[in-house]
Structure formats: structure tokens, C-alpha cells
Amino acid sequence: MFIDKYISGAEPVRGKILLVDDQVVNIKILHQLLQDDYDIYMARDGNQAIEMCKKVNPDLVLLDIEMPILNGFDVCAHLKNDPDTQEVAVIFVSGHFDEDKEVRGFQLGAVDFIHKPINPVITKARIKNQIRLKLNTDLLRTIALIDGLTGVANRRQFEQVLPVSWSQCAREKQPLTIILLDIDFFKHFNDTYGHTEGDVCLRLVAQKINDTVNRPYDLVARFGGEEFICILPNTDLIGGTYVAQQIVDSIVSLKIPHINSSISAFVTISAGVSSVVPEYDMSSTTLIEEADKQLYIAKDRGRNRVLGSQIQATLNE
Ligand SMILES: [Mg+2]
Numbered sequence: 126m127f128i129d130k131y132i133s134g135a136e137p138v139r140g141k142i143l144l145v146d147d148q149v150v151n152i153k154i155l156h157q158l159l160q161d162d163y164d165i166y167m168a169r170d171g172n173q174a175i176e177m178c179k180k181v182n183p184d185l186v187l188l189d190i191e192m193p194i195l196n197g198f199d200v201c202a203h204l205k206n207d208p209d210t211q212e213v214a215v216i217f218v219s220g221h222f223d224e225d226k227e228v229r230g231f232q233l234g235a236v237d238f239i240h241k242p243i244n245p246v247i248t249k250a251r252i253k254n255q256i257r258l259k260l261n262t263d264l265l266r267t268i269a270l271i272d273g274l275t276g277v278a279n280r281r282q283f284e285q286v287l288p289v290s291w292s293q294c295a296r297e298k299q300p301l302t303i304i305l306l307d308i309d310f311f312k313h314f315n316d317t318y319g320h321t322e323g324d325v326c327l328r329l330v331a332q333k334i335n336d337t338v339n340r341p342y343d344l345v346a347r348f349g350g351e352e353f354i355c356i357l358p359n360t361d362l363i364g365g366t367y368v369a370q371q372i373v374d375s376i377v378s379l380k381i382p383h384i385n386s387s388i389s390a391f392v393t394i395s396a397g398v399s400s401v402v403p404e405y406d407m408s409s410t411t412l413i414e415e416a417d418k419q420l421y422i423a424k425d426r427g428r429n430r431v432l433g434s435q436i437q438a439t440l441n442e
Pocket residue numbers: 146147148189190191192
């Protein structure tokens with residue numbers, strides 16, 4: 126979840142366009158027109174179009190209206206009803222101007238209309254505008270969920286993901302573990318080395334945690350100032366404690382000098398772990414509170430260590 130690819134100097138993101146038309150000649154014309162600027166995918170009928178959308182997640186679909194079996198309207202309705210594909214921009218391509226059809230298309234969620242035979246200049250301009258809009262929207266959505274300083278998820282993303290992981294684990298009767306982490310004596314670090322070095326330290330620590338916690342459904346987020354939090358679905362207390370210990374060890378191995386730490390010559394981190402097999406009627410706040418309690422004990426017992434506890438789902442009954 127790092128945002129390097131969005132930082133200036135990185136390669137510009139190339140838009141992905143899916144061309145859908147039952148006539149090969151139409152696809153050929155558009156392909157020729159657009160291939161230099163975009164990654165192009167093609168589909169010959171409605172079902173194939175839906176399948177391709179799920180597979181390649183295009184930014185834009187140029188969708189022919191008049192097709193046998195599943196027409197363009199049906200395909201658009203399908204794409205807009207599926208959470209996996211609803212963000213894709215749809216431009217209808219129609220054989221002739223028909224106001225009623227345009228109205229229907231916009232009502233279904235299309236962003237524009239193009240008429241055949243296509244005018245290359247107008248078509249290119251319209252597509253360029255829509256692609257730019259789509260990529261900007263994607264970027265804003267991403268930035269809104271990323272911590273700008275460290276590049277890991279921010280608190281907002283954590284708050285969105287936790288309920289999802291919670292319900293998923295409740296449904297599957299699987300354990301859910303979280304790790305709350307806090308850099309030891311970070312205030313002393315900032316006082317000693319300054320806030321710029323403090324920021325560098327936060328970035329290095331975040332990156333290290335992110336490297337350690339790397340399964341697809343895990344999440345690492347910045348929880349607050351020098352606090353980070355990990356969500357580990359399908360992970361029990363033993364597994365979570367193991368990961369937390371790996372994080373604690375990896376931070377020491379970074380060897381970031383900290384002359385004003387009272388426990389080490391280097392920056393260290395403490396971790397509180399809590400685990401539960403969630404029930405729907407329990408609040409996930411309990412899990413965070415317990416991790417916080419464990420983190421407090423870890424600090425109290427000398428820092429640079431992991432403490433964890435298991436929450437019984439029957440606790441509140
Ligand atoms: Mg057609």
C-alpha cells in the first residue's frame with residue numbers, strides 16, 4: 126500500500142480501456158486510434174465484456190449499444206450493480222443519434238456518448254477527459270486512505286477495514302488478532318534528534334512493519350503519532366504474538382541510533398496483542414482496548430517486548 130507510484134517523477138499511470146463491439150471493424154478503428162496512449166482490451170459480446178471487466182479492471186469501457194443477446198444497456202446495468210466493477214467509466218458508442226437512448230444511457234450511469242462513424246479528434250478528446258477524471262478520482266480515493274508521512278494505511282482505512290475483517294471472521298468462526306505497536310521513548314527521540322529525523326524514523330519503522338506483515342488480507346495502519354496497528358484475520362493469539370515478536374526484533378535490527386533511550390542504544394518498539402473469535406454482537410472496540418492494555422503492560426515490564434491476551438467471546442454474556 127505504498128504511494129510511490131503516485132509521487133511525481135514516477136512513471137505516469139497508463140489508463141486501461143476495454144473496447145466492446147460485436148463488429149470487428151469497429152474495434153479495429155478504435156484500437157488503432159487509442160493504442161498509443163492506453164492499454165487496450167477487447168470484447169466481442171456483452172458476457173465477454175463483463176468477464177473482462179472483472180479480470181482486468183479497466184478505467185473506461187467503450188460500449189456498443191447494439192449487440193445481440195446482451196446489449197450495451199444490459200452490460201452497463203450489470204457493471205454498475207456489481208461493487209467490483211461499478212467504478213468503471215462507461216462511454217456508449219451508438220450507431221445513430223437517439224435522444225431517448227442517450228437519456229437511458231446516462232440514467233444507467235454512463236459518463237458520455239459517442240456516435241458512429243466516430244470522429245477521431247472528438248473521440249480522442251472525450252476519452253482523454255474521462256480517463257483523466259477517472260485516474261484522478263482513483264488517486265484521491267487512495268490518498269484519502271493512506272497516511273501521507275509513512276505510506277501505510279491511515280486511521281480512516283483501519284476503521285473501514287476492521288468491521289469487514291470482524292464480520293468475515295465471525296462468519297467463518299475464525300480468530301482475528303490485532304497488534305498495537307508504540308515506538309519506545311519516541312518523545313525523547315524527537316527531543317534529541319529533531320522532528321525531521323523523527324519523521325525519518327517513523328517512515329523506516331512503518332516500512333519495516335509493513336514488510337513483516339504481508340499477507341493479502343492483513344492491514345498495517347498508522348494509529349496515531351508513533352503508534353501503529355495491524356489487523357490479522359484468520360490468525361490466533363500464538364500466530365499474532367509470533368508476528369509481533371518478529372516486528373519487535375526487526376525494529377531493533379534497523380539499528381536506528383537512540384542515545385536517549387533508557388533501554389537500548391537503538392530505537393525499539395513495544396507491542397500489545399489481542400485475539401478473539403468474533404461474535405456479531407460483540408464490539409470490536411473490546412479488541413483494541415485489550416491490545417492497548419497489553420501494550421501498557423509491555424511498556425511497564427521494560428518495553429521492547431510483546432504481551433498478548435485472548436478474549437473469550439462469551440465475556441459479555
Ligand atoms: Mg453493434
